């Protein structure tokens with residue numbers, strides 16, 4: 172609430188105060204003083220109350236912290252009906268007289284404390300118009316009402332103070348809910364409880380739907396009315412500091428929710444704005460031992476990390492768990508003794524002891540630019556979120572050759588195809604091979620539900636419960652590097668053949684093992700690879 176509106180009226184409060192021993196709440200007085208003075212002065216002008224009565228009302232206002240409309244009815248100056256009639260006549264408002272006219276479902280979508288503070292109710296809506304009613308409707312928070320409801324056309328009406336109270340009681344007693352803010356929080360909490368990674372709020376013609384992404388798949392969570400949809404969308408836009416009035420252009424933002432960082436993307440569709448929320452844990456509690464590497468893979472990776480130089484990459488599609496693996500590696504590094512940087516877009520986890528830098532291409536803070544500056548900061552370890560361009564890849568790989576440990580992720584099928592991706596970016600193949608320390612590729616496969624053995628039960632709904640990571644980990648020792656270099660004109664298959672000849676089990680083989688061991692199904696294995 173903007174106090175500046177009332178600043179010119181604070182003089183009232185100052186002149187009254189010395190008269191009374193108990194000190195009134197400045198908050199209450201400053202929020203309601205204007206309304207009281209408008210009404211009292213009009214009543215005096217109309218000859219309904221005397222100056223002495225006015226003073227009595229002012230005294231009750233401050234001492235009892237009661238609103239003027241309540242005092243007028245309490246003192247018998249008006250009844251509920253006659254109060255509305257006088258307000259209609261005197262100020263030209265139309266009125267809402269009975270609770271039957273009020274849409275309780277609309278009331279409960281607003282925060283209760285906002286309704287009681289300003290003493291109003293969103294009474295009903297018709298098309299693109301919302302009707303708000305209040306016994307003292309002079310300074311209503313119309314901007315906030317528009318933000319919450321998504322409706323800018325507001326018609327203000329008068330009602331009795333009792334109607335506001337009855338409507339609020341009815342709305343919040345029935346559901347014990349705190350309006351749209353609490354409803355939005357509940358959705359996010361539910362998603363977190365169900366281990367969802369994303370929440371989708373999808374508009375459509377008749378009603379809207381909320382879906383969660385759990386174990387990599389979308390699942391229906393709840394259908395909502397299009398009005399509720401509008402309110403939630405606006406609430407999320409407010410939380411993530413997006414422009415409420417902008418509905419034609421996509422917007423991105425973020426906000427904090429408990430220990431989570433929520434990334435928000437809003438995009439206009441033909442039925443309204445579709446919102447996607449990504450749920451990210453702020454603190455990172457994975458460790459290399461727990462991410463699902465087999466004993467041999469863990470040993471290879473630990474040795475590569477210990478060398479503290481060279482190039483380590485993790486390949487895989489989006490959602491394969493690459494970032495989890497990278498952060499598990501970063502946590503393995505003695506961060507007290509080493510200067511560790513991460514350059515990301517966006518920073519996905521907050522970790523103590525790492526200098527984390529967020530890319531911002533809008534202001535020219537790009538991967539190559541940050542990388543060049545980081546190299547002047549005496550780094551030991553650099554994690555570059557993703558290598559997508561020649562310049563960054565070139566800087567990163569040359570740094571790996573000059574005594575730095577460089578980590579990255581790359582969008583590629585497996586280790587062999589990642590090598591060719593780097594070459595296709597324009598990296599000299601021989602420099603690349605010389606820099607390599609360890610190549611990892613991975614997938615997350617859904618696990619067959621142990622409860623029903625994949626026959627679909629109440630716990631899993633679709634036969635799957637939880638996911639497990641599958642890895643391919645290749646250590647580039649001098650022998651392997653020489654073999655690759657000697658080969659010359661590479662193809663993915665030739666490189667894979669060299670890996671197998673060196674005794675490595677590849678991603679494909681590891682996925683087949685998971686199928687054979689009954690951890691996942693053949694279809695799921697084929698789907699992810």
Ligand SMILES: [Zn+2]
Nearest residue numbers: 620623628631
């Ligand atoms: Zn099951």
